[in-house]
Amino acid sequence: MFKVVALLAEPMADSKTQLVSANVLLCLREFGQDLYMYLDEHELLETSLKPKQIGDLLAIPFKPLHFESQNINTVRDRLGFDISSDSIELERVADSLNPHARLSKVIETWLSTYPKVDAQSLLSSLPRKWELLGDLVILPETAFESKHWKEIFAQISSTEKLDLWQQVTHALGGQRLARQHPIAKNEKRSSQTELLLGQDGWVEFLDHGIHFGFDATKVMFSSGNVTERRRIGMIDMQGEVVVDAFAGVGYYSLHMALRSKAEHIHACEINPDSIHGLTWACKANAVEQKITIHQGDNQKTLPLLYGQADRCHLGILPSSQPVWEHALRCLKSGGGWLHIHMNVHKNDIEQWQKSTIEVLQKYAQQIGHGWDISAHHLERVKWFSPHIWHVVLDVECRADTTLIKV
Numbered sequence: 001m002f003k004v005v006a007l008l009a010e011p012m013a014d015s016k017t018q019l020v021s022a023n024v025l026l027c028l029r030e031f032g033q034d035l036y037m038y039l040d041e042h043e044l045l046e047t048s049l050k051p052k053q054i055g056d057l058l059a060i061p062f063k064p065l066h067f068e069s070q071n072i073n074t075v076r077d078r079l080g081f082d083i084s085s086d087s088i089e090l091e092r093v094a095d096s097l098n099p100h101a102r103l104s105k106v107i108e109t110w111l112s113t114y115p116k117v118d119a120q121s122l123l124s125s126l127p128r129k130w131e132l133l134g135d136l137v138i139l140p141e142t143a144f145e146s147k148h149w150k151e152i153f154a155q156i157s158s159t160e161k162l163d164l165w166q167q168v169t170h171a172l173g174g175q176r177l178a179r180q181h182p183i184a185k186n187e188k189r190s191s192q193t194e195l196l197l198g199q200d201g202w203v204e205f206l207d208h209g210i211h212f213g214f215d216a217t218k219v220m221f222s223s224g225n226v227t228e229r230r231r232i233g234m235i236d237m238q239g240e241v242v243v244d245a246f247a248g249v250g251y252y253s254l255h256m257a258l259r260s261k262a263e264h265i266h267a268c269e270i271n272p273d274s275i276h277g278l279t280w281a282c283k284a285n286a287v288e289q290k291i292t293i294h295q296g297d298n299q300k301t302l303p304l305l306y307g308q309a310d311r312c313h314l315g316i317l318p319s320s321q322p323v324w325e326h327a328l329r330c331l332k333s334g335g336g337w338l339h340i341h342m343n344v345h346k347n348d349i350e351q352w353q354k355s356t357i358e359v360l361q362k363y364a365q366q367i368g369h370g371w372d373i374s375a376h377h378l379e380r381v382k383w384f385s386p387h388i389w390h391v392v393l394d395v396e397c398r399a400d401t402t403l404i405k406v
């Protein structure tokens with residue numbers, strides 16, 4: 001396979017023009033945002049350089065050193081549009097436009113009043129990634145949590161700390177600030193985000209033109225699954241009844257109702273805070289008539305939907321296996337589709353795919369359906385942790401052997 005990394009040299013700066021020789025991926029402008037998000041999600045984006053428009057194309061800089069295990073064909077297959085690579089000259093992002101540079105500057109100035117601290121080590125450990133949901137900046141859980149920061153916080157007043165949070169927030173382009181804590185290992189996958197600046201955690205924003213709203217201190221939102229939300233939203237579901245077994249605030253339900261044009265969605269969700277967000281979003285997107293919310297444990301709500309669905313979406317990690325049998329029972333007698341989310345070790349993906357189909361076949365036989373069950377596509381959504389992929393398997397279950405393309 002063609003490896004981009006082999007073609008590319010380290011960027012060389014030209015001090016007069018401020019142009020830098022860069023490795024870029026090119027795609028049609030209309031797909032630029034998706035390619036940009038994909039590179040960002042896979043930590044391949046070179047954020048210090050500005051993307052450039054060239055005619056109908058957009059050139060997006062990437063980090064060749066991180067590209068080793070990837071190749072263009074894989075990225076092209078995942079995203080479903082044409083991509084090519086090149087090496088061209090790009091401008092550096094001015095420090096005033098680069099939020100990380102703005103953050104460093106603000107912290108450097110703030111730290112100058114503390115001559116005894118090791119400013120360099122604190123500056124080098126500043127977060128490089130954060131989320132911006134509406135006007136709420138969500139820092140990673142390790143941000144400003146090192147021993148050195150704790151020592152500084154022990155010496156300053158709450159007003160001084162608030163001043164620091166204000167400066168951080170404005171540098172990163174928000175109005176409120178929070179810090180992520182690990183997603184709770186409870187069934188609700190509750191967010192444990194800590195609010196550092198601001199009165200409440202309610203956020204509202206658009207994703208692919210869809211309104212979302214929820215309290216980010218109470219429920220999780222995986223902004224990282226943007227390419228999967230895009231992919232699911234591109235599947236034609238006209239006329240279909242869909243069961244979303246883990247609906248959350250509507251991450252997939254809303255895309256299926258609005259972009260895939262599903263006829264009706266049954267959204268199962270256990271967490272009242274997520275349901276609050278989903279109810280808000282149904283109204284904001286005017287799809288109250290298309291989405292029925294089933295509150296409670298899906299072990300109890302899915303049996304109420306047996307035999308009704310053309311498609312079941314099973315979006316939970318690390319495994320959606322506890323509902324596989326229910327999901328098969330929810331399909332109409334003629335069969336349908338399953339979208340199975342799972343965390344799988346990179347070396348086990350093929351085996352997992354095979355054993356999943358076998359398990360589903362066994363369940364289908366037990367419930368008296370002589371369906372053909374086949375894996376149609378395996379989507380690698382993102383690295384969940386080192387060696388572990390978050391994958392989605394699209395499975396078709398059909399009473400006859402005429403397969404319909406997703």
Ligand SMILES: C[S@@+](CC[C@H](N)C(=O)[O-])C[C@H]1O[C@@H](n2cnc3c(N)ncnc32)[C@H](O)[C@@H]1O
Binds near residue numbers: 189251271274315
């Ligand atoms: C991982 S979140 C949804 C994430 C979303 N699919 C995404 O990728 O961003 C899983 C959702 O399933 C809900 N959930 C977990 N167990 C459930 C159960 N037994 N019945 C109904 N909902 C459940 C949680 O409350 C949470 O909102």
